Amino acid sequence: MEHEHKQHLLTPNQMAMADKAAVAAGVPAMDLMAAAGKAVADAVLARWSRCSVLVLCGPGNNGGDGFVVATLLHSAGWPVRLAFLGSMEQLSPEAAHFFHAWQGDVEGYSVDVLEQTDLVIDALFGAGLTRSLAGKARDMLDEIIARDIPVCAVDVPSGLDGATGAAFGVVAPAELTVTFFRKKPGHLLFPGRALCGELVVADIGIPAAVLEALDIQAWENSPELWYRDYPWPRLDGHKFHRGHALVYGGENMTGASRLTARGAMRIGAGLVTLAAPIKAWAVYATALTGVMVAKLEQSQEAEDFEELLLDPRYNAIAVGPGAGLVGFERIRTRKIVLAALVTGRATVLDADALSAFSGDPQTLLDAIVGPCVMTPHEGEFARIFPEMNKSPEMNKNHRDDKLTRARLAAKQSGAVVVLKGADTVIASPDGRAVINSNAPADLATGGSGDVLTGFIVGLLSQGTSQGMSPFNAAAAGVWLHGEVANTFGAGLIAEDLPDHLPKVLSAFKTRLFTFKK
Ligand SMILES: NC(=O)C1=CN([C@@H]2O[C@H](COP(=O)(O)OP(=O)(O)OC[C@H]3O[C@@H](n4cnc5c(N)ncnc54)[C@H](OP(=O)(O)O)[C@@H]3O)[C@@H](O)[C@H]2O)[C@@H](O)CC1
Ligand SMILES: Nc1ncnc2c1ncn2[C@@H]1O[C@H](COP(=O)(O)OP(=O)(O)O)[C@@H](O)[C@H]1O
């Protein structure tokens, strides 16, 4: 992962350090600000027709960028007005330079300036925001929202925390956000992602070499991060080279684990066995063809499952989808999970495998000894990590910060945590994290998470022999899941996900040539 720089996500602090490092390396700060303002003006000129623009400039360098934008749009012949929240004495030398370069008037900073404004350039606050917006800054944003005026944001919409995607009080949603050098987590995490609108990342002349010293631990999910380890079938391989995934299936919701098993097959597990209680065995055996079905005798399912695991060829295990939580099922699910974990083999825990430990999560966390991936949605996450919001490590203002929660959960459990949702975060116990951004809302359909479990266990079954780590398998599974949903489009149901995967894999394989260049 260290070779790939484009997917790096920088916190606002890291961005400020990158800025400083660029200046130390000889790039004049004035040039950075000029390039930032030009990138915003170019993006506006490319998207909007000539209209009446109001540039709102704040006291810091975000405001400095705003002065540049105002001057450039004015030169392009647009009617531009500028309002400044701050004082001359506060401005950095660069911002002061571009303030003086602005030839027009500076309007009084009051909501009246919004009259006859077709487009607002929001250059109030960017990476330097440290607290909730109040007073005149907030009133202006409230009024922009009330009047529904289109906004182009510089760096981030003012009031958005670039580190977490949370709003510091109110934020006026932007149609377009132009940021610089690299994205920040807050551009990808909700609500930030929705508040940014279209996101453009502009190169402003900061050399990529400055990234080396920043100890960056977050990336936007993309094949560049893991394609080198992707377990393509080997020319000389046979099915045992591609692993043998074992999926546990319960006796009532049989569809869930079947989706998991099919997902594992489609992503390339050499063999998949579904282990099912005898009562449901006939259902599974009738419905499945390529997937083998193993029988677990009544009332000794967990013991039979343990016995199956004596065969070392089962190199990756998935438990959870349809496992069961009602009455005795809950006890059985817990036993199956613990039997899987004690082997130390790669295990994916989802759905009921997590919920079965609600009220007693430590038993689960203590049992994780080998490579493990947990794939909770927010509800399941709260059952396994109920103390998370009370952690002293959490910043008081950022209790909902998904990136921090996923990281803490991974550290606490020793498992890779895939905290699902529209902005799925994949976190490793060592602190690395990936934010996924390609998943469409069409995935919000019953059973899609079961297929994801199948994709991940399928990759793990192949990966152990070929070097794909659980972290990379989880990131790859989540990305492919999103990509399949994207290419399938509207009307998607969970069953479509495994069956549409081959098309996406073929396209991905073709794209590999471009990655390798
Ligand atoms: N990094 C790069 O590569 C480049 C970055 N560039 C640009 O610089 C921007 C970062 O600039 P920045 O550091 O000056 O911060 P910025 O957001 O303008 O605000 C700081 C001011 O706001 C104030 N303040 C804070 N919170 C407040 C609140 N709630 N309510 C009221 N005031 C509040 C704070 O006051 P203080 O907290 O110190 O009291 C300080 O005066 C970045 O977003 C990008 O646009 C480009 O020019 C070139 C390359
Ligand atoms: N609005 C959304 N946008 C993108 N992806 C989503 C959205 N809602 C859900 N997903 C994805 O769909 C899957 C749903 O999984 P899960 O909640 O376990 O549902 P199920 O149990 O029905 O399979 C997850 O991978 C999640 O990230």
Ligand SMILES: [K+]
């Ligand atoms: K801004």
